[in-house]
Amino acid sequence: xxxxxxxxxxxxxxxxxxxxxxxxxxxxxxxxxxxxxxxxxxxxxxxxxxxxxxxxxxxxxxxxxxxxxxxxxxxxxxxxxxxxxxxxxxxxxxxxxxxxxxxxxxxxxxxxxxxxxxxxxxxxxxxxxxxxxxxxxxxxxxxxxxxxxxxxxxxxxxxxxxxxxxxxxxxxxxxxxxxxxxxxxxxxxxxxxxxxxxxxxxxxxxxxxxxxxxxxxxxxxxxxxxxxxxxxxxxxxxxxxxxxxxxxxxxxxxxxxxxxxxxxxxxxxxxxxxxx
Amino acid sequence: xxxxxxxxxxxxxxxxxxxxxxxxxxxxxxxxxxxxxxxxxxxxxxxxxxxxxxxxxxxxxxxxxxxxxxxxxxxxxxxxxxxxxxxxxxxxxxxxxxxxxxxxxxxxxxxxxxxxxxxxxxxxxxxxxxxxxxxxxxxxxxxxxxxxxxxxxxxxxxxxxxxxxxxxxxxxx
Numbered sequence: 001x002x003x004x005x006x007x008x009x010x011x012x013x014x015x016x017x018x019x020x021x022x023x024x025x026x027x028x029x030x031x032x033x034x035x036x037x038x039x040x041x042x043x044x045x046x047x048x049x050x051x052x053x054x055x056x057x058x059x060x061x062x063x064x065x066x067x068x069x070x071x072x073x074x075x076x077x078x079x080x081x082x083x084x085x086x087x088x089x090x091x092x093x094x095x096x097x098x099x100x101x102x103x104x105x106x107x108x109x110x111x112x113x114x115x116x117x118x119x120x121x122x123x124x125x126x127x128x129x130x131x132x133x134x135x136x137x138x139x140x141x142x143x144x145x146x147x148x149x150x151x152x153x154x155x156x157x158x159x160x161x162x163x164x165x166x167x168x169x170x171x172x173x174x175x176x177x178x179x180x181x182x183x184x185x186x187x188x189x190x191x192x193x194x195x196x197x198x199x200x201x202x203x204x205x206x207x208x209x210x211x212x213x214x215x216x217x218x219x220x221x222x223x224x225x226x227x228x229x230x231x232x233x234x235x236x237x238x239x240x241x242x243x244x245x246x247x248x249x250x251x252x253x254x255x256x257x258x259x260x261x262x263x264x265x266x267x268x269x270x271x272x273x274x275x276x
Numbered sequence: 277x278x279x280x281x282x283x284x285x286x287x288x289x290x291x292x293x294x295x296x297x298x299x300x301x302x303x304x305x306x307x308x309x310x311x312x313x314x315x316x317x318x319x320x321x322x323x324x325x326x327x328x329x330x331x332x333x334x335x336x337x338x339x340x341x342x343x344x345x346x347x348x349x350x351x352x353x354x355x356x357x358x359x360x361x362x363x364x365x366x367x368x369x370x371x372x373x374x375x376x377x378x379x380x381x382x383x384x385x386x387x388x389x390x391x392x393x394x395x396x397x398x399x400x401x402x403x404x405x406x407x408x409x410x411x412x413x414x415x416x417x418x419x420x421x422x423x424x425x426x427x428x429x430x431x432x433x434x435x436x437x438x439x440x441x442x443x444x445x446x447x448x449x
Contacts, residue, residue: 029352
């Protein structure tokens with residue numbers, strides 16, 4: 001007891017000082033938006049740097065599998081080059097080709113922070129506003145879909161991965177083109193739920209699920225997964241399909257952020273239509 | 277004793293109103309002069325009697341900062357700075373202690389310690405206060421250049437204002 005009194009007599013002012021400073025900093029972070037952003041943003045400066053250096057180690061240990069997948073992707077892309085295909089379809093003249101203008105371009109980014117076991121999972125990558133990344137852009141890698149860009153800072157951005165309760169993707173069955181909405185129920189990082197597909201359509205186990213291309217976020221035809229479980233919603237007229245994700249999100253290294261050049265046009269057109 | 281409390285309370289309120297209603301809204305819109313803030317309210321802490329209990333100084337500083345934050349609409353920024361200055365004031369005073377030491381009823385004023393001593397005290401106190409204030413305002417040392425410009429610009433003008441204040445009112449305690 002005596003020691004305690006002695007302790008307070010000696011350090012009481014310092015403790016009071018620390019206590020009040022903590023209150024002040026709490027107030028600062030709570031009520032000043034600028035300081036709060038600096039403090040919170042995981043794509044901010046210091047945490048970004050920290051994640052980056054941590055990831056440098058992780059990346060080094062995964063170099064072999066990364067180079068394998070890069071090589072695979074190279075081979076596949078080479079197969080799509082003009083000299084690798086036989087062009088028999090159309091005659092090239094001096095016509096200005098307005099039909100096949102590039103709509104999508106891709107920004108390659110490196111994953112510096114990732115999680116798969118939270119209720120809402122986020123991924124941080126090392127490309128930000130400076131490279132043209134904007135919130136709402138889709139993100140894929142060579143195996144399929146990854147997520148949607150949520151927040152963007154100067155050099156980093158955070159992505160709400162498909163394993164996030166707020167991420168909804170418009171998906172379609174490749175065989176018959178019927179489309180529904182793909183979301184995550186928060187259970188297993190390998191399975192997603194595809195809903196809104198009417199019951200009268202025939203769905204088989206093993207059907208391939210791809211992006212529908214109806215939103216301006218993802219182009220049509222990106223691999224999502226396969227139907228693993230066919231179920232029904234109680235009391236509704238829709239399927240409740242379990243989809244096995246084709247992409248292994250626990251082993252992400254590089255991703256591509258999709259830049260849709262028509263996005264603004266489509267968005268403003270849609271908005272104008274709805275408002276009318 | 278009561279007169280001392282009354283005088284300090286009056287100064288406390290007067291400085292808050294002076295800072296929050298008048299000096300806060302003075303800004304110059306010309307190149308580097310826009311970084312200039314006139315800050316005189318730390319005087320309320322600086323001029324407390326030397327024998328004021330440390331705990332009371334810290335509490336008063338917190339109150340001063342929070343009240344200023346209401347005017348500046350920046351909850352916590354001024355308070356955090358003031359609490360730190362209140363905590364460190366005894367150390368500054370013992371650092372620049374004059375040869376004769378402090379007596380029981382010493383107050384850091386010109387009448388008791390002379391112009392030069394008060395000027396040094398003001399410079400140390402305001403330099404620390406302003407640097408801390410602008411650091412907390414920016415909240416990151418990425419903008420260290422801007423913090424320094426703001427500190428230097430505000431420091432010069434604030435010290436002038438404080439010295440003028442002290443010369444005009446010339447408080448004895």
